[in-house]
Amino acid sequence: MTDPILQARGLEKTYEDNGVPVHAVRGIDLDVFAEDFLVIAGPSGSGKTTLLNLLGALDTPSAGHVFFEGADLSSKSKSELASLRLQRMGFIFQAYNLIPVLTALENIEFTMMLRGMEKAERHARAQAVMEELGIAELAHKRPNQMSGGQQQRVAIARAIVTDPAVVLADEPTANIDTATGNALLDLMERMNSEKHITFIFSSHDPQVIGRGKRLLHLRDGRIDSSRG
Amino acid sequence: MILLSLAWRNLWRNTRRSVIVLTSVAIGVVATVTLDTLSRGMVFQMLNNQVGSHVTHMQIHRAGFHKNPVIQSTIADPEQIENVLRSDPDIVQYSRRVVTFGLLSSATNSSGVSIVGIDPERERSLTTIRSYIVEGSYLTGAPREIVLGKALAEKLEVGLGDRVVAMASAKDGTMGSELFRVAGLFETFSSEFDKTSIYVPRSSAQTMLALGSEVSEFAMLVTDPDRLTEIAERLRGRLGEEYEVLPYMDLLPFLVLQIELYDQSMVIFYVIVGIALIFGIINTMLMSVFERIKEFGVLKAVGMKNGRILIMVLTEALFLGMLGTVVGFLVGYLVYLPLSTSGLDLSAFSGSLRSFGVGAIIYPVLTAGVITNALIIIPLMAVAGAVYPAVRAMRLEPVHAIRYV
Numbered sequence: 001m002t003d004p005i006l007q008a009r010g011l012e013k014t015y016e017d018n019g020v021p022v023h024a025v026r027g028i029d030l031d032v033f034a035e036d037f038l039v040i041a042g043p044s045g046s047g048k049t050t051l052l053n054l055l056g057a058l059d060t061p062s063a064g065h066v067f068f069e070g071a072d073l074s075s076k077s078k079s080e081l082a083s084l085r086l087q088r089m090g091f092i093f094q095a096y097n098l099i100p101v102l103t104a105l106e107n108i109e110f111t112m113m114l115r116g117m118e119k120a121e122r123h124a125r126a127q128a129v130m131e132e133l134g135i136a137e138l139a140h141k142r143p144n145q146m147s148g149g150q151q152q153r154v155a156i157a158r159a160i161v162t163d164p165a166v167v168l169a170d171e172p173t174a175n176i177d178t179a180t181g182n183a184l185l186d187l188m189e190r191m192n193s194e195k196h197i198t199f200i201f202s203s204h205d206p207q208v209i210g211r212g213k214r215l216l217h218l219r220d221g222r223i224d225s226s227r228g
Numbered sequence: 229m230i231l232l233s234l235a236w237r238n239l240w241r242n243t244r245r246s247v248i249v250l251t252s253v254a255i256g257v258v259a260t261v262t263l264d265t266l267s268r269g270m271v272f273q274m275l276n277n278q279v280g281s282h283v284t285h286m287q288i289h290r291a292g293f294h295k296n297p298v299i300q301s302t303i304a305d306p307e308q309i310e311n312v313l314r315s316d317p318d319i320v321q322y323s324r325r326v327v328t329f330g331l332l333s334s335a336t337n338s339s340g341v342s343i344v345g346i347d348p349e350r351e352r353s354l355t356t357i358r359s360y361i362v363e364g365s366y367l368t369g370a371p372r373e374i375v376l377g378k379a380l381a382e383k384l385e386v387g388l389g390d391r392v393v394a395m396a397s398a399k400d401g402t403m404g405s406e407l408f409r410v411a412g413l414f415e416t417f418s419s420e421f422d423k424t425s426i427y428v429p430r431s432s433a434q435t436m437l438a439l440g441s442e443v444s445e446f447a448m449l450v451t452d453p454d455r456l457t458e459i460a461e462r463l464r465g466r467l468g469e470e471y472e473v474l475p476y477m478d479l480l481p482f483l484v485l486q487i488e489l490y491d492q493s494m495v496i497f498y499v500i501v502g503i504a505l506i507f508g509i510i511n512t513m514l515m516s517v518f519e520r521i522k523e524f525g526v527l528k529a530v531g532m533k534n535g536r537i538l539i540m541v542l543t544e545a546l547f548l549g550m551l552g553t554v555v556g557f558l559v560g561y562l563v564y565l566p567l568s569t570s571g572l573d574l575s576a577f578s579g580s581l582r583s584f585g586v587g588a589i590i591y592p593v594l595t596a597g598v599i600t601n602a603l604i605i606i607p608l609m610a611v612a613g614a615v616y617p618a619v620r621a622m623r624l625e626p627v628h629a630i631r632y633v
Binding site: 053056058059078079082083084085086087089091093097099100101102106109110111113114115158 | 230231233234237238241522523526527528529530531532533534536625626627630
């Protein structure tokens with residue numbers, strides 16, 4: 001077996017809500033391997049989004065460690081973590097979160113621009129991904145001219161266009177209808193199998209849970225059960 | 229490039245808000261540029277009036293005369309000076325003068341004056357004093373004619389054709405005096421000059437002051453006033469230490485200092501206007517940042533570093549400041565254009581303006597200094613106003629910002 005891309009060891013996250021400590025994540029150990037299609041499931045408040053944020057270097061643990069490709073994230077500065085997210089990770093959010101003043105094409109090009117890629121190359125790559133995801137006709141539309149499903153396709157394109165090691169998706173189907181959600185999951189499954197991109201989802205949507213090759217079920221910040 | 233494009237488009241997310249801020253910046257710039265060009269015009273007019281009407285580009289005296297203008301301090305050999313001036317290609321016109329202080333008396337009154345003995349014909353092409361004659365005529369060359377300021381004539385209660393007596397210490401230590409007949413009255417840009425200056429033929433002044441052929445000064449114009457220092461240095465080398473060669477900057481140090489101080493004070497003025505505008509910019513940029521907290525969270529999540537977020541917000545403010553400045557400058561230029569030819573008539577304040585030696589009509593002057601002050605200081609102040617909002621944006625934690633509602 002290959003080394004895991006992501007590892008969590010004794011991971012804990014406690015934050016305060018109106019002065020009351022909330023233990024969102026309690027002592028989680030987890031290995032994520034290349035080409036995983038992992039779903040972190042659980043009821044609201046079970047800690048799945050917090051865990052996803054910790055794995056995605058968006059949040060820092062109260063205790064324990066996250067290792068990405070063998071490197072301990074707790075030893076990295078904010079700037080290094082930003083570089084890591086830019087170079088090696090992709091993110092898909094529940095509310096799509098495209099930049100409203102940019103067109104679909106520019107939104108997809110944006111992370112490549114941040115990486116300092118030449119205009120011609122990033123343009124070609126963005127167009128290729130859009131063709132692949134069937135959204136080429138949306139290239140010059142702004143987010144407010146697109147449906148929720150179209151926006152989420154653009155968000156997926158933005159997440160995968162840089163060939164990241166892992167894509168973290170937080171409730172990606174929560175704001176779209178079932179048919180569109182299924183289509184998006186088909187798309188991500190295809191990216192997983194064809195482009196070997198690792199996906200980690202946090203979701204309580206049964207259709208997402210059903211697609212997971214691996215499943216972690218959280219309850220009260222702990223792994224309640226797992227599959228695969 | 230996307231970052232610039234992003235900053236530009238962010239500016240227009242809330243068009244009404246941006247237009248209001250742009251308008252306030254533009255109004256500030258119009259007011260500042262108009263004030264700056266008019267004030268510069270006023271200061272330059274003060275200088276040009278003095279140089280053009282009497283001082284000229286440069287003067288030569290016996291060494292020490294400028295600091296201590298006693299009648300004994302004369303140029304004993306004017307021919308020597310004239311030969312030097314005649315052979316210098318940069319001297320376009322010059323004239324001999326006798327200058328001293330004395331008393332001018334009429335039958336009813338008397339007043340201390342600066343007596344200037346001139347060669348009327350040569351002085352015609354050297355200064356503009358004859359253009360200020362409002363009654364009578366300029367000196368014709370006839371002996372014992374005098375032209376004086378209208379204000380002085382009123383004080384002495386004399387008019388054209390009346391007789392006045394000038395008295396001053398002569399070179400031989402006696403009290404020299406001469407009877408003159410009023411040929412003309414002038415009214416210049418400066419009430420002070422009008423009250424204290426009289427012009428008489430040089431020969432009459434030389435006789436009165438027992439100077440023989442000696443003179444007090446040579447006044448001259450040069451081909452290129454921008455090279456005045458270089459020309460003065462050359463003349464000093466040729467004339468030796470016996471004489472002082474003084475460009476107008478040395479003759480009117482207070483005015484020159486005023487111009488230098490003016491440049492600095494206008495920079496302060498621009499900064500003050502900029503500070504007033506900063507609060508509008510801070511408010512606008514803070515609102516803009518607060519409206520986009522979630523978006524900043526996403527930008528940070530996908531790997532945008534704090535430095536780029538800082539640059540993006542500051543660029544938005546820079547665009548705001550630059551656009552407002554350019555619009556304001558263009559409007560200011562449209563205000564300047566007609567005023568530069570017609571001038572701003574401030575006759576209502578002519579009394580106080582004339583006491584400053586300015587004149588009643590102010591012609592604004594647009595210099596490179598005005599342009600750089602406006603186009604650099606105001607946009608920079610706008611950027612300064614965006615620093616705090618930009619730092620707030622930088623400090624956002626992506627995990628919290630993304631969830632912000």
